[in-house]
Amino acid sequence: MDILQDLQFRGLINQQTDEQGLKELLEKESVRLYCGFDPTADSLHIGHMLPILILRRFQQAGHHPIALVGGGTGLIGDPSGKKAERTLNEKETVAFFSQRIKDQLSRFLDFDRAGNPAMIANNYDWIGSLDVITFLRDIGKNFGINYMLAKDSVQSRIETGISFTEFSYMILQSYDFLNLYQTYDCKLQVGGSDQWGNITAGLELIRKTEEDAKAFGLTVPLVTKADGTKFGKTEGGAIWLDPEKTSPYEFYQFWINTDDRDVVKYLKYFTFLSHEEITELEKQTAEAPEKRAAQKALAAEMTKLVHGEESLSQAIKISEALFSGSISELTAEEIKQGFKDVPSYEHIGEEIGLIDLLVNSKISPSKRQAREDISSGAIYINGERVQELDKVITAADRIEGQFTVIRRGKKKYYLIKY
Template sequence: MNLLEDLEFRGLVNQVTDAEGLKQQLENGQITLYCGFDPTADSLHIGHLLTVLTLRRFQLAGHKPLALVGGATGLIGDPSGKKAERTLNTTDIVQQWSDRIKAQLSQFLDFEGENAAKTVNNYDWIGSLDVVSFLRDVGKNFSVNYMLAKDSVESRITSGISFTEFSYMILQSYDFLKLYQEENCRLQIGGSDQWGNITAGLELIRKSTEETVKAFGFTIPLVTKSDGTKFGKSEGGAIWLDARKTSPYEFYQFLINTDDKDVVKFLKYFTFLTKEEIDGLAVEVENAPEKRVAQRKLAEEVTRLVHGQESLEQAIRISEALFSGNIAELSGEEIKQGFKDVPSFECEESEIALLDLLIAANISPSKRQGREDISNGAIYVNGTRETDLQAVVGDAVKIDGEFTIIRRGKKKYFMIKWK
């Protein structure tokens, strides 16, 4: 299976400007391609992962990927897919975010070898561009009617769009022209919402060069779930690639909870498993969905890819401990990850009667109820049922000297933090 056939199998081909021409270029030898990532936050999220991994697929097939960090366009704002203007950030903030995103991209692309990847920042050529040169040399190639016809602009006409965001298309087009001229870049890829910007870049290349243009545009579907909602959001917000913003355990849990209707599609999107392996997992979903074999494989493959083997093992260990109730087997760091969002209470004493702790931490509403909870076996300390009304919580149940986990009933967890 060649590259384009593999991309088709995985459902990663949305639109191509010249499918036959691109096929010939790919078959004739190595090409250079790029994808842009604007620094609108200090981390990429899981939605970005699809285009990053598509760059990786091209690289594995022998082609040279350029990862463009939009240090300049990140200061402007892309109207694509948004109903309102982006909040503009300072140059310093955008630069910091650009550096962090550049570091993240280096996790997934190989920067050594004959087809070594390269990161570029469009601030290097846009930041020093004066307004007269921009208008004369670049802006003159775009008619207002042409720009208004693009979906990314047309969808914002009624609600309003500033000249700043209106000009984004021209700046991204200029990126493609510069990379075409300086890096011999022949292909731009992006999400389906970037189709208008990509084709505008091809138009600028055509108007700015005398040679016969051999450049192409390629878009990938935006990732949605079977219910039509956007992929990449949880109750806590976006699923980030930065472990400081979304822990490996949260990342793993997000993926393992994938719906049966979506899991095969996401295995194709986000893993490098072969067609045969994915077809086998599809059979598992069909015949034994309750075993969730495909979901576990998806969570393992993608968590390992993003966070590494050690973090994957940690995420699995936390998941298994929570399922079995063996909380005491976890480390303090694992407790932080697994119980990040449960109610917590800071205890200033070195030890405290369990009954008093239930009241102080608002685990039980009254002493009478607290006694009943303990007597009835509804209270668990680090996963162990405690029925002694005289029990004391102290050093023996402090995990790494920092935490104790109290559970009331089947699902109500509370974290005790010891000072």
Template sequence: MNIIQDLEQRGLIQQFTDEAGLKQHLTDNIVTLYCGFDPTADSLHIGHLVPALMLKRFQKAGHRPIALIGGGTGMIGDPSGRTDERQLNDEQTVDHFSEQIKQQLATILKFDGSDNGAVVRNNKEWLGSLTLIEFLRDTGKHFGINYMLAKDSVQSRLENGISFTEFTYMILQSYDFMNLFDKENCTLQIGGSDQWGNITAGMELIRRTRKEDEEAKVFGLTVPLITKADGTKFGKTAGGAVWLDKDKTSPYEFYQFWINTDDRDVVKFLKYFTFLSMEEINALEQSLRDAPEKREAHIKLAEEITDLVHGKEALAQAKHITEALFSGEIKQLNGEEIKQGFKDVPSSDITLKDQTLVDLLVEAKIASSKRQAREDVQNGAIYINGERNQELNYTLQSDDLIDGAFTIIRRGKKKYFLLNIKK
């Protein structure tokens, strides 16, 4: 099976140019392709995973991927897929974001110096030294206003307004493709479906400016917009975006996002986000129909992506936290796992001074009053690190402190509270 057939089976192709020509080009050559990532934050989020994994899929098929960091275009802002203008960041901030994203991409792609080893490029290298006169005279003249206005990325912004700064983004991205074609023999650009207009504009620029090059055959391919069956936005949770940076979204939170995938989406996400064969995915789909309570497809999805992004050690930790919370065996967790697993629960800083359990519940605002606290304890509603405690005058012991610093109080079945213990 060739790479295009695999992508089609997975539903990963929205559009491509010259289907027959692209298939032949990929069959006959080690193709250099690129995808751009603008540094609009200090981390990629899971919405960036599909195009990043597309580069990896092409690399596994023997082709050479370029991950292009938009250190230059990131100073401008892409209007595609937006209803308003981006907040522009200063150069120092964009440079910092660029370096962070470069490091994240290095965990996904294989940079080994081989014929199809991935490379990272930053378009600030060529856009940063480009003069305005040079840009307008040699590149801008190839773009008609009517041609640009017809592109969806511009059309969608005309009603609310688009600045000249963002209007030029298409030309800058086209310049990137031309530059990579010249310097890297890059003949294929991939991106999200909202990038179709920018990609085809770059192809047109190459055709216009490289007429003398009989080999100037270039292609474009886009992946579909990811949608969720329940209509909510993909990649968002109550706490915000799901980031690839473990300090912004912990491996446990990352794992939980995937394992809680809607049943209606899990097979599609297995196709999009994993490298499992179609036979393996079909088997998991069958399991989902026959034994949905086992959640084998969800578990496999969460395992595969967490391993890919964070590594086996972080995956093992995420699974350990998950199992401990499911079983109630909270004492199995260490301090780092406590911080991950209980990141979003109410917390209190408590200085131990031999206060009784009743006083502790009131001090930590777990109970509204001593009367309520006494009732909760006597009724068996209070658990310390997963173990029920019904002693009104109980005081926390050293073995109640996980790593000497944390205690988890549970009230009822689901209400957790984190105590940060100060001695």
């Protein structure tokens, strides 16, 4: 099965400019293709995963991916998919973000692969030195105002307002495609569905500038959730690829909690499991959804891909410990991940009676309630039930000297920090 057939099976083709022409090109030669990533934050998030993995799929199929970091366009701001003007970042901030994103992209693409290594480029290298006369005479003259106004990314902003700065973004992205076409013979641009207008504008610039040009565009679909909520968002915010912003455990939990209605689609979109493996997991989901086999496979594949085998093992260990209540088996680092968002209390000092600790940390509202909670067996220390009213919390109750985990009832966890 060729790359386009695989993408079709996975539902990963939203739009393409010339299906037959691209098919013939990919069969004939090893094609250079690119996708751009603007540095709007110090980390990519899972909303970027589909385009990244498209590049990876093409590389595995023998083609040459170029990951383009928008060090130049990131100073301008893409109006696509935005209802209001972006806040412009300082040049130093964008340069810092660009380097962080370069480092992240290098985890997904193989820059040493024999025959078809990937490469990273930064469009600041050509946009940063572009003077205004050249921009207006040699590039801008190829774009009619009516043509630009007809693009969704501009049209959707006409009523709310769009600055000339963001209006010009389409021209700069088109220049990226032209530059990569001329410099590296890059013939295909891929991107999210919101990039269709920018991609086709780039193809139009290449057509007007280069004789007998053959270049193509392809977009991936917008990722949606069956329940109508936004993909990639939780109560805690975006799901980042940086483990300091979203821990591997949180990342794993995001995927394990996928709705049954979405899980097969996400297996096709995000994993490199074979068609046969996905079909089997789809069957298991239909026959025994309570076993959550597809969710476990999705969470494992994604966590391993983004964070590695060791982090996957750690995420599974934390999940199992929380499910079984075996908290004492976790390390301090695993406690930090697993209990990142639970209420916490910092205890300064040495030993303290359990009743006083429950009241001081607001786990129990009063000493009377604390005694009742302990007597009824509702209090657990590091996973172990405690019913002694005179229990004193000592150094022996601290995990690696840093934490004590208290559970009240079935699910209410609290973290005592030292």
